[in-house]
Amino acid sequence: MTAALRARVAATGAWLASGAMITLFSALASALVIRRGIGGDWASLALPPILWLNTALLASSGAAVEVRRWGAAALLGAAFLAGQAWAWQSLGLALSSGPAAAFFYVLTGVHAAHVAGGVAALAWNSWRATPGSTAAARIYWHTLGGLWMVVLCLLLWARS
Amino acid sequence: MLGRIFSTDHKVIGKQYYFLSLFSVMIGLVLSVFMRFHLIYPDKKVKLFELLWPTGAAGGIMTPELYLSIMTMHGTLMVFFVLTTVPQGGFGNFFLPIQIGAADMAFPRLNMLSFWTTLLALLVLLGAFFVPGGAPLGGWTAYPPLSAVGQIAGPGQGDGMDMWILSIALFSIASLLTSINFIATVMELRAPGMTLDRMPLTVWGWFTTAIISLLAFAVLLAAGLLLLFDRWGGTSFFLPAGLVINDRILRNSGGSPVLWQHLFWFFGHPEVYIAILPGMGLISTILSVNSRRPVFGYKAMVGAMLVIAFLGFVVWGHHMFISGMSPYSSIAFSVLTMTVGVPSAIKTFNWLGTLWGGKLRLNVAMLFALGFVSVFVAGGITGIFLGQPAMDLYLHDTYFVVGHFHLIMGVAAVFAMFAGTYYWFPKMFGRMLNETLGKIHFYITFVGVYGIFVPMHVAGLAGNPRRYPDFKEFEFLSDLTRLHTFISHTSFTVAAVQLLFLFNLLWSLWRGARASQNPWDSTTLEWSVPSPPPHDNFGGEPVAVAHGPYEYSVPGSDADFVMQAAPAKEPSA
Numbered sequence: 203m204t205a206a207l208r209a210r211v212a213a214t215g216a217w218l219a220s221g222a223m224i225t226l227f228s229a230l231a232s233a234l235v236i237r238r239g240i241g242g243d244w245a246s247l248a249l250p251p252i253l254w255l256n257t258a259l260l261a262s263s264g265a266a267v268e269v270r271r272w273g274a275a276a277l278l279g280a281a282f283l284a285g286q287a288w289a290w291q292s293l294g295l296a297l298s299s300g301p302a303a304a305f306f307y308v309l310t311g312v313h314a315a316h317v318a319g320g321v322a323a324l325a326w327n328s329w330r331a332t333p334g335s336t337a338a339a340r341i342y343w344h345t346l347g348g349l350w351m352v353v354l355c356l357l358l359w360a361r362s
Numbered sequence: 363m364l365g366r367i368f369s370t371d372h373k374v375i376g377k378q379y380y381f382l383s384l385f386s387v388m389i390g391l392v393l394s395v396f397m398r399f400h401l402i403y404p405d406k407k408v409k410l411f412e413l414l415w416p417t418g419a420a421g422g423i424m425t426p427e428l429y430l431s432i433m434t435m436h437g438t439l440m441v442f443f444v445l446t447t448v449p450q451g452g453f454g455n456f457f458l459p460i461q462i463g464a465a466d467m468a469f470p471r472l473n474m475l476s477f478w479t480t481l482l483a484l485l486v487l488l489g490a491f492f493v494p495g496g497a498p499l500g501g502w503t504a505y506p507p508l509s510a511v512g513q514i515a516g517p518g519q520g521d522g523m524d525m526w527i528l529s530i531a532l533f534s535i536a537s538l539l540t541s542i543n544f545i546a547t548v549m550e551l552r553a554p555g556m557t558l559d560r561m562p563l564t565v566w567g568w569f570t571t572a573i574i575s576l577l578a579f580a581v582l583l584a585a586g587l588l589l590l591f592d593r594w595g596g597t598s599f600f601l602p603a604g605l606v607i608n609d610r611i612l613r614n615s616g617g618s619p620v621l622w623q624h625l626f627w628f629f630g631h632p633e634v635y636i637a638i639l640p641g642m643g644l645i646s647t648i649l650s651v652n653s654r655r656p657v658f659g660y661k662a663m664v665g666a667m668l669v670i671a672f673l674g675f676v677v678w679g680h681h682m683f684i685s686g687m688s689p690y691s692s693i694a695f696s697v698l699t700m701t702v703g704v705p706s707a708i709k710t711f712n713w714l715g716t717l718w719g720g721k722l723r724l725n726v727a728m729l730f731a732l733g734f735v736s737v738f739v740a741g742g743i744t745g746i747f748l749g750q751p752a753m754d755l756y757l758h759d760t761y762f763v764v765g766h767f768h769l770i771m772g773v774a775a776v777f778a779m780f781a782g783t784y785y786w787f788p789k790m791f792g793r794m795l796n797e798t799l800g801k802i803h804f805y806i807t808f809v810g811v812y813g814i815f816v817p818m819h820v821a822g823l824a825g826n827p828r829r830y831p832d833f834k835e836f837e838f839l840s841d842l843t844r845l846h847t848f849i850s851h852t853s854f855t856v857a858a859v860q861l862l863f864l865f866n867l868l869w870s871l872w873r874g875a876r877a878s879q880n881p882w883d884s885t886t887l888e889w890s891v892p893s894p895p896p897h898d899n900f901g902g903e904p905v906a907v908a909h910g911p912y913e914y915s916v917p918g919s920d921a922d923f924v925m926q927a928a929p930a931k932e933p934s935a
Binding site: 214215218219221222226228229230236240241243244297304308312 | 468469538543546580581583585587599616617621625
């Protein structure tokens with residue numbers, strides 16, 4: 203395989219992985235919409251304000267990827283994860299306390315698990331980047347950034 | 363040695379998947395024999411049952427719970443580890459790269475990871491037999507609320523159900539990785555000249571199946587995750603308020619078991635096409651090779667596959683007609699379901715068109731391919747009955763449904779696997795299978811499956827519910843005793859004949875006649891390399907494709923077939 207083909211194959215793989223992730227989140231999102239509509243037990247949820255800081259961290263991580271600062275991007279991604287952990291702490295609700303909290307944990311948790319993989323990929327790129335690994339990491343990371351915006355909008359819409 | 367086990371070679375991985383499924387299908391088949399035996403001899407003491415399940419079959423008599431757990435494991439093993447695994451993971455892995463002229467998959471290491479994750483999923487599933495309480499009872503569809511409340515719903519619904527969900531989640535992840543690999547390989551690694559309209563229909567089958575898997579398994583993963591949260595985290599995604607199970611009041615509220623049904627069947631219906639589409643591609647090829655005629659209507663065949671893949675995602679509601687859904691939704695789902703008949707009929711028509719006027723070679727692969735068309739039509743027609751909400755009200759959860767899906771999903775896909783085994787075994791292992799044993803295997807199996815599954819439709823029409831561990835308490839079913847006895851004895855015969863297949867397979871692996879490079883005079887690329895193919899498929903030689911996949915009996919050529927890799931004809935002046 204030539205280097206150019208390798209990069210293209212890696213990018214195609216990352217696009218397909220993005221498709222699978224988008225489908226996974228679509229399934230969870232549709233479950234939220236349906237569950238909120240039928241339950242009658244949807245309690246309002248005050249979103250932890252740190253989510254806005256986390257959003258900024260993730261966005262700047264995406265910007266760092268665009269200027270190929272892989273180390274910085276990985277650190278910002280890790281900071282996002284720490285911020286999310288803080289958000290779970292400050293929410294301080296049990297999983298069983300109600301559907302809004304349950305969906306908050308499920309959506310942010312599944313997203314964080316994917317981000318953790320992304321941080322590892324970014325860190326790898328700061329160590330030894332190849333055309334394939336950078337192309338794949340970039341697509342994967344921006345998909346996760348986009349998915350975070352969707353998750354955040356969904357949580358804002360569903361908080362009351 | 364370790365390098366050969368932990369191999370990234372797609373051919374080794376393909377064989378590993380094949381043998382994993384062979385192991386799974388043997389367990390699944392034995393479990394079905396146990397069920398059919400218990401159904402007709404519910405009071406007979408069986409030492410073997412007691413030996414295998416000292417608590418579930420104390421004294422040699424199966425408890426209803428044990429019956430349900432055997433049923434669950436039979437369904438799960440067969441649907442996931444056989445029907446989903448052989449056509450795609452087994453044959454697809456081995457032949458997809460060769461058929462498009464590539465040296466390997468796009469991501470060989472990811473491919474290896476997929477296989478080992480699948481194996482882990484299988485071990486976790488089988489582990490459910492050994493945890494306290496045994497295997498789960500909820501069937502392969504694992505409907506809540508009983509799948510979400512734990513041990514109080516039955517012995518296997520505790521740890522066994524957890525193992526089941528974990529296994530299915532692992533299987534989903536492995537399938538997603540495989541799909542990414544298959545799609546990327548087809549998109550990026552085709553040899554020069556392998557244009558889309560020169561791809562064998564097998565490749566189209568694997569490609570569309572991979573697209574379906576990518577979307578369907580992601581949804582199953584999401585559903586499984588929510589179910590785990592309901593079980594472990596005390597959430598109420600699928601659990602409504604006011605549940606009382608085994609005299610215990612549950613504190614859940616607001617969830618809906620029907621939400622699980624929607625998520626599950628959004629995966630579950632496309633899953634049917636995951637099992638059958640690779641088979642459709644393969645059957646088209648085998649019919650064409652063995653009637654020495656090009657596939658009739660190649661483009662229509664490709665189009666029909668894509669339409670089936672699309673429609674597969676919009677008909678899931680026909681599994682839920684009696685879930686209380688709005689009758690308007692039922693009608694929409696019903697009409698869409700009937701629409702699947704159109705591409706299916708196109709395929710059947712084109713298979714017959716391929717055969718029409720051909721010089722048929724009735725080898726075992728061809729016999730199983732013809733058998734596939736037969737059971738596909740028979741199973742498809744009963745689907746039209748079940749797709750009508752009014753009919754389904756009566757037939758839902760009866761043996762009519764069991765007969766229907768076993769014919770169309772089980773037997774049709776298994777016939778495609780047998781056809782594929784008899785057709786590709788020479789290429790995979792370099793030796794021929796015994797044709798005489800194969801013919802005995804085919805004829806008894808072919809007659810046998812009709813003997814098993816057609817009477818089940820009759821039982822269903824008579825109102826016989828499915829999932830009952832025995833019928834002795836039910837007056838209205840007493841007339842069906844002889845029918846069930848017939849079904850059971852036929853199933854024992856068919857199961858025994860599979861031993862003949864197993865013997866043929868194992869014997870031929872070591873003692874079969876040596877296979878030539880192209881024993882069937884086929885055209886696709888795997889037949890232009892030695893049997894079995896060398897490590898990187900084409901020995902590093904560049905591959906150029908100049909012909910379509912089905913150039914049989916082309917006027918003016920020397921042989922009655924033109925290999926895809928044959929040089930292009932000089933344009934005549």
